[in-house]
Amino acid sequence: MLTDSTPLLETNKLKKYYPIKGGLFKKTIGNVKAVQNVSFQIYEGETLGVVGESGCGKSTLGRTILGLEKSTGGSISFRGKTIHHLSESKLKKFKKDMQMVFQDPFASLNPRQRIGDALEEVFVIHTNLNKSERKKRVLLLLKEVGLKEEHYRRYPHEFSGGQRQRIGIARAIALNPSLIVCDEAVSALDVSVQAQVIKLLKDLQEKYKLTYMFISHDLGVVKHMCDRVLVMYLGTMVELGSSEQIYRNPLHPYTKALLSAIPRPVPGRKKNRVKMQGDIPSASNYPNGCPFHTRCPLAQDRCRTIVPEWREVEEGHFVACHEV
Amino acid sequence: MKNLLEVENLKVNFRTKKERLRAVRGISFSLKKGETLCIVGESGCGKSITSLSIIGLLPSNGEIAEGSIKLDGNELLGKTENELEIMRGNEISMIFQEPMTALNPTFTIGFQLREPLMIHKKMSKKEATKKSIELLEKVGIPNPVEKLRQFPHELSGGMRQRVMIAMALACEPSLLLADEPTTALDVTIQAQILELMDELKRQMGMGVVFVTHDMGVVAEIADRVMVMYAGEVVEIGDVDRIFNHPQHPYTKGLLGAVPNVDDEEHHLNIIPGSMPNLDDEISGCRFHPRCPYAMDICRKKNPTTFQVTSSHQSKCWLQEVTDVDRLHTTS
Structure with a gap:
């Protein structure tokens, strides 16, 4: 892991609330707190994994960082410059440097546009290349992600899931960005295809010194991809540490429960599950105190009233829990 | 013990405008009472079609071309829609991946x-x-x-x-079919549901056919495992045999491609290429274009099913080679 002094991306107490409107005049009567006080750094060349159950705010976090959602509070800085307050036109030059790969690339491709044209659009918007130069760049890109020249003239429906994800990756790396946010990028793929795409992402990272923020609910894949892992629950950070710290020595009861719930490909293994009660509460009905106390096996009185503080337990290993 | 479910040489085709697609190409398996059989494979291998054929819910352009499906000795194929309706939800039940589409x-x-x-x-x-x-x-x-x-x-x-x-x-059905029932759920909820299903199976003594692509889930709940590839069964055996002594190169590839959380030095194994389309006619073994061990015979002749042990079968020519080797070493 490279840890120079200034992180590539840093957030400080980042918040994203969605208002709940009600009543006669559609006043705001409450907030869905999708992301709450999230502060972390991503350093150049590393992969930060963000994990948690559905509804924990991990995707909203990724989208807010890229400016696809306007943040409600807190700050985001990229290479030392704050970017969360910038207007759309000023943000454009940063957007070249930050890209996203989505779970379902098919949803972001126009079914009536050839893949070659779809990829060329990136260069039309962000560069001054002429038609033949653009085509050259697109063909190079296709090769880079393991597709063939003949795919240039095909339509999105002619591709398999794995190939579509390769197109999504091609589009993300087209402008040589430094940060790519992968939102469940390999979750919808079959295992054998998943392994191929993971390898592609790793190869590209090495070749272009890319930095990834890897959002996923699959802890096996995250372990494989990531240098550091951030665990989120109900919009807040519960634990952050190096991959080794999180998987070898998880501290927060939620992290422990998550890890023990992964089905292991070992038949007859003894299950030592950390039991968790019920489902994740709705983010509009936010619990007092520690957000996890409603399901926590260790919950004490103070967990119900006092929000646990975020503290460093060992070097680079942070946790928010009273009982650790 | 008597078999609860017996599927014999099942072939399922799909009619399209252009041609007839062979989705399931002659598969046979059986299931005992109180046993969980996991059908694993990647999308398009025919695992869901197999379970839909058993309960008689194939889409309207699908047809069972050949074979037999027997529940408790009764032939299910050829039953009228009325007779099937009496059985569905009564003797055979099914759970789907997305409960919202199955609930009204x-x-x-x-x-x-x-x-x-x-x-x-x-x-x-x-x-x-x-x-x-x-x-x-x-x-x-x-x-x-x-x-x-x-x-x-x-x-x-x-x-x-x-x-x-x-x-x-x-x-209280005697046979439960579950098609990826936990795939859409979070791991913590998945763990609860798997435990629940296992417990209920034990209590009620029913047979379970569990379709999934997640090898971790298979290891947790299966008694026996059936691996499918491109419409064929490539390997079937007890869960321990499949995980600890896999024979077919595809099974080995699948197991190697699963990210392992506990193993520090684990490297993902990559199966090159991708699954063939249903209409791709491949000479010989359907896996040979992606197989690292492909031999001459694999390109020409589709392998027969070889018996590895009494309850473990693999559809691969390598098995014949090892049989011959074994003969040589013993003689």
């Missing part, structure tokens, strides 16, 4: 739970309500009385899947 959004949970009981078991509404509450308790739903009055959209994903299981088990 306009009826309460209570109505949908009572329905199979009143139709198949001829219960009165009062009896059915009582039984419904019992069922919901059994699948671990808090406040069952209140839940009966709620609609599917008012429940979370995990709760909906529990309701589906309760519905499927209402008439």
Whole structure:
């Protein structure tokens, strides 16, 4: 892991609330707190994994960082410059440097546009290349992600899931960005295809010194991809540490429960599950105190009233829990 | 023990405008009472089609071209729609991946739970309500009385899947088909549901056919595993054999491609290429273009099924080679 002094991306107490409107005049009567006080750094060349159950705010976090959602509070800085307050036109030059790969690339491709044209659009918007130069760049890109020249003239429906994800990756790396946010990028793929795409992402990272923020609910894949892992629950950070710290020595009861719930490909293994009660509460009905106390096996009185503080337990290993 | 389910040389085709697609190409397997058989494979290998054929719910352009499916010795193929309706939900039940598509959004949970009981078991509404509450308790739903009055959209994903299981088990079927029932759920909820299914299977002694692509889930719940590739069964055996002594190169590839959380030095193994389309005619073994061990014979002749041990079969020519080797070393 490279840890120079200034992180590539840093957030400080980042918040994203969605208002709940009600009543006669559609006043705001409450907030869905999708992301709450999230502060972390991503350093150049590393992969930060963000994990948690559905509804924990991990995707909203990724989208807010890229400016696809306007943040409600807190700050985001990229290479030392704050970017969360910038207007759309000023943000454009940063957007070249930050890209996203989505779970379902098919949803972001126009079914009536050839893949070659779809990829060329990136260069039309962000560069001054002429038609033949653009085509050259697109063909190079296709090769880079393991597709063939003949795919240039095909339509999105002619591709398999794995190939579509390769197109999504091609589009993300087209402008040589430094940060790519992968939102469940390999979750919808079959295992054998998943392994191929993971390898592609790793190869590209090495070749272009890319930095990834890897959002996923699959802890096996995250372990494989990531240098550091951030665990989120109900919009807040519960634990952050190096991959080794999180998987070898998880501290927060939620992290422990998550890890023990992964089905292991070992038949007859003894299950030592950390039991968790019920489902994740709705983010509009936010619990007092520690957000996890409603399901926590260790919950004490103070967990119900006092929000646990975020503290460093060992070097680079942070946790928010009273009982650790 | 007698077999609960026997599938013999099942072939399923799909009619399209252009041609006939062979989705399942002659597969055979059996299932005993109280046993869980996992069907694994990647999308398009025919695993879901196999389970839909058993319960007689193939889409309208699908047809069973050949073969036989016997439940408790009774042939299911050739039964009329009426006869099948009596069996569905009664002797055979099915759980799907997405409970929201299987539950009717306009009826309460209570109505949908009572329905199979009143139709198949001829219960009165009062009896059915009582039984419904019992069922919901059994699948671990808090406040069952209140839940009966709620609609599917008012429940979370995990709760909906529990309701589906309760519905499927209402008439105590002898065979339960589960098609990726936990794929859409979070790992913590998945763990709860798998445990619940295992416990209920034990209590009720039914046979379970569990379709999944997740090798981790397979290791947790399967007694036996059937690996499918491009419409064929490539390997079948006890769960320990499949995980510890896999024979077919595809099974080995699948196991190697699963990210392992516990192993520090684990490297992902990559199966080159991708799954063939249903209409791709491949000479010889259907896996040979992706197989690292492909030999001459693999390109020419489709392998027969070789017996590895009495309960372990692999459809691969390598097996013949090892048989010959074994002969040489013994002689």
